[in-house]
Amino acid sequence: MAGGDTTVRLGDAGIPVVDFGPFVDGSKKQAVADAMLDSFKTYGFVYLKNHGLPQDKIDAMFTWSKTFFGQPMEVKQLAPHPPSGTHHRGYSAPGIEKVQSSIDPDEKEVQEIRAKAPDVKESFEVGREQDDIQPNIWLPDGVLPGFKEACLDFFWTCNEVKFVVLRALALGLHLSEDFFDQYHQTPDNQLRLLHYPSVPVESLEKEKVTRIGAHSDFGSITLLMQDDVGGLEVEDPNNPGKFIAVHPVEGAIAVNAGDFLQRWSNDIIRSTVHRVRAPPNLTSADGMTPDRYSIPYFCSTDFSKTVECLPGTYSTERPKKYEPISALEYIMKRLAVNY
Ligand SMILES: O=C(O)CCC(=O)C(=O)O
Numbered sequence: 001m002a003g004g005d006t007t008v009r010l011g012d013a014g015i016p017v018v019d020f021g022p023f024v025d026g027s028k029k030q031a032v033a034d035a036m037l038d039s040f041k042t043y044g045f046v047y048l049k050n051h052g053l054p055q056d057k058i059d060a061m062f063t064w065s066k067t068f069f070g071q072p073m074e075v076k077q078l079a080p081h082p083p084s085g086t087h088h089r090g091y092s093a094p095g096i097e098k099v100q101s102s103i104d105p106d107e108k109e110v111q112e113i114r115a116k117a118p119d120v121k122e123s124f125e126v127g128r129e130q131d132d133i134q135p136n137i138w139l140p141d142g143v144l145p146g147f148k149e150a151c152l153d154f155f156w157t158c159n160e161v162k163f164v165v166l167r168a169l170a171l172g173l174h175l176s177e178d179f180f181d182q183y184h185q186t187p188d189n190q191l192r193l194l195h196y197p198s199v200p201v202e203s204l205e206k207e208k209v210t211r212i213g214a215h216s217d218f219g220s221i222t223l224l225m226q227d228d229v230g231g232l233e234v235e236d237p238n239n240p241g242k243f244i245a246v247h248p249v250e251g252a253i254a255v256n257a258g259d260f261l262q263r264w265s266n267d268i269i270r271s272t273v274h275r276v277r278a279p280p281n282l283t284s285a286d287g288m289t290p291d292r293y294s295i296p297y298f299c300s301t302d303f304s305k306t307v308e309c310l311p312g313t314y315s316t317e318r319p320k321k322y323e324p325i326s327a328l329e330y331i332m333k334r335l336a337v338n339y
């Protein structure tokens with residue numbers, strides 16, 4: 001199916017936009033939490049305005065991202081992503097990673113998806129320092145001074161916002177506000193800088209190449225910052241297989257639920273399939289799409305934790321669908337198939 005025909009437009013943003021300010025300042029916590037949860041249940045995605053992540057920090061991270069990806073390939077390759085998907089750190093050149101949409105694809109399926117249309121994006125992945133399972137992979141000292149510090153500073157800033165969003169989620173689910181804190185103590189999160197290089201509009205529309213293929217995220221929640229280029233689409237909950245264009249909203253961050261949270265919530269919350277296509281309504285004199293930059297921050301439940309369906313998400317009429325699972329076991333299984 002070619003580009004635009006599977007995409008519907010819904011309102012200006014495509015997904016609900018919630019003013020998060022009254023949660024942050026405490027003036028209307030429950031109302032904001034309810035609105036956020038409603039959107040998570042229906043779309044799996046929400047835009048939050050007044051989210052508390054300082055705009056100057058976001059801008060600075062985008063500037064660093066452009067500087068990093070603007071380096072010659074041989075410089076970026078000084079911090080190479082290891083061949084294994086389970087050590088998800090460092091730089092991946094365009095076409096290396098291909099996200100899988102199914103949880104347990106067989107090897108043949110993985111090869112077929114890879115052969116079909118490469119994801120034309122490059123990425124740089126960062127976790128916390130002192131992580132024995134997935135140590136960070138940095139450029140050598142002296143190359144791009146300040147980059148490592150900027151990434152780590154942003155990593156920890158996003159981690160603070162993560163706690164606030166999780167508190168809203170807990171209230172929305174009528175759990176105690178700090179319910180999720182105990183499961184997110186060790187920030188096994190991942191900051192990802194993404195660059196989608198300029199490619200011919202036609203190759204994107206005819207699906208000769210993809211920016212990021214349809215997939216869902218693995219973890220609990222993702223905070224997603226994007227530039228103003230557009231192209232993000234989420235699957236329409238009322239029309240499976242069709243996609244809603246999610247237009248960038250100035251000053252807002254998108255937040256989406258991941259598969260782990262969907263499972264944890266006994267499928268009350270949706271982890272929605274999404275993808276990045278050609279920006280909508282693009283007029284391009286030279287037939288090329290603009291470059292696009294985005295910065296997702298994937299939040300994971302502590303790898304040391306095992307979870308069972310959240311209180312309030314099951315009953316005799318709606319029994320638990322899932323067995324308890326360890327966060328580590330779950331995430332490693334998902335990462336392993338992406339490289
Ligand atoms: O670039 C985007 O807007 C989305 C990226 C994304 O979905 C991902 O990295 O999982």
Ligand SMILES: [Fe+2]
Pocket residue numbers: 215216217274
């Ligand atoms: Fe994603």
